[in-house]
Amino acid sequence: MPTVLITGVDKAPGQAFAEGFRAAGWRVLGTGADPVHAGALLPYDPAQENAAAELVAQLGDIALDAVIFADDSTAGNALRPEEIGPNVLIDVMMVNTYAPLDLAARLIPNLKVANHPAVVAISGNAGMTGTSVAPLSLPLKASKAALRQMWRNLAVEWADWGCRCLVIASEDEARAEALIAALAAPSSAPCLEI
């Protein structure tokens, strides 16, 4: 049974991914802060600097076939450009861009012991610079575009050990199915946008 780690399963879209992967027969490890499922979820807050190290320590040497980074921040989405201070912009960048990069790098040993591992970033339409027409959401757009760029980098750096670096670029409801299908095809491109 393949294992997937999904961050942010206590909210959308992580919740939907968790349900989709469970239904497809995967073992799902989820992070989140939902008190209803206290004990069932691994604690991880991407806004906290030591959170990644603590999560990795808790996971130990478990093999991860896939990691989906679904925990992100939408802070500042309603702000006009004139209202965006450095704190909100940089904080969103650290949660949405740096935290996935940092956690993915810390999970290299867990990914390397799996077959055809994959790391999956969630961009949505927001990260599709030049085509996104939604108003405002400046921190989200900036952070998701940078996240896509980081995933291109990872695809190059990790090509030698076969890690696939996938980006979910669509907002439609069937993306869990599309992702599961892509993961089932180990020959898919090293950096694929779905």
Place this chain on the structure above:
Amino acid sequence: MPRILISGANRGIGLELARQFSSAGWHVIATTRRPEGAETLRALGVRIETLEASDPASIRGLAERLEGVPIDVVLANAGIARNLDANAAEVTTAEMREVLQTNLWGPLGLAVALKENVLASERKVVMAMSSLMSSISANDWGTQYSYRASKAALNALWSALAREWTAEGISCTLLRPGMVATDMTGHRGIAVEDSVAGMRHVVEHLCLADSGRIIGYDGLDVPW
């Protein structure tokens, strides 16, 4: 006579931009962190202002000193690069925050602070210095994590800014200088004079319809 403000103008591309725009008859406001050491810039006879491009208080101070001065083009050129050779596991929180503060928030903070100056001018242009390293679709060789993150984010931020400000008559565009032989590139690449001559031609001919574009020194659009 149009007026341009260029941040990070004490050396490299910024200095050459100040030189060429000044020679072409523009009023140039050149910012630098350390005016006391900017002898070459001073020799150009341009107006020099102190600015730490990543510091909100410094940007506010600049805006106060420039209150009521129409500025046709604000060109956020100041930028930094840190550990370009780091692999994914070596990118630190501190490095990422520092690079983002200067390369991403800095241009936005400057554009916002000087928006009234731009609106009071004829050309109404806010520009930021991008890079081919920003291009996601062209990235098939990786490296330069924090720098690439900052520039890809800057592209998205400026594209979003264009979405908000074009209706107010402000053209929000990005420039790509090309691989220029400066301290930052180890003096590999094209001559800074040629890059800047190309970018000056781009700036001279900008209009509102260009808002949201990323334009190279060669006049070509850079792929997102």
